[in-house]
Amino acid sequence: MTAAATTLVAAGSAPARPTGQALSPERGRNRITAKALNRVVAAVTADALGVKAARVGVDLSDEKGMLVLTVSTPIRVVSLDRIRTATGSGEGVVQRSGGSIVDRAAEAQEIIRDRVNALTGSAIGRVTVRLTAADIQLEERVR
Numbered sequence: 001m002t003a004a005a006t007t008l009v010a011a012g013s014a015p016a017r018p019t020g021q022a023l024s025p026e027r028g029r030n031r032i033t034a035k036a037l038n039r040v041v042a043a044v045t046a047d048a049l050g051v052k053a054a055r056v057g058v059d060l061s062d063e064k065g066m067l068v069l070t071v072s073t074p075i076r077v078v079s080l081d082r083i084r085t086a087t088g089s090g091e092g093v094v095q096r097s098g099g100s101i102v103d104r105a106a107e108a109q110e111i112i113r114d115r116v117n118a119l120t121g122s123a124i125g126r127v128t129v130r131l132t133a134a135d136i137q138l139e140e141r142v143r
Contacts, residue, residue: 032120034060041069044115048108050076051135066125069112074133075101105129 038058046053057072099107109127117124 032122037067037120037122040119041071041112041116044112044119045071045073045108045129048111048115049073049104057132063125065123067122068126068128069116069124070128070130071112072130072132074135075104075131077101077134077136079136101131101134105131 037060039053041058041060042053042056045051045056045058051074055074059070059072061068061070109129112129113124113127116122
């Protein structure tokens, strides 16, 4: 498998063959290009961290036949003012936002690995999440 594309055997696509020939066990191939794989990884990452997919950078590489993903992305965080003005230590606000930044990045790694594998069928060797910025999110009250 290369970083440029992953080849998957598809059960439902058969190549054209002359009438009367027996079906071969391999019925065809579907190829996922690097561009398509980048878009899938960016969308999954954006969903996992609550940011826009256009702000997610993706680098694909191959390591011993497995796909290695490196994503560079901002992460949504609660405003420090909101944490400071919250009653107590502000931990309730942090927990409502999904936990600490480190915990959320670790959880995003697992989500990215599982969802990209499920969507593409690619064997994922490693996922590296590089946080490039903090998108400050104001916690609004329900009206």
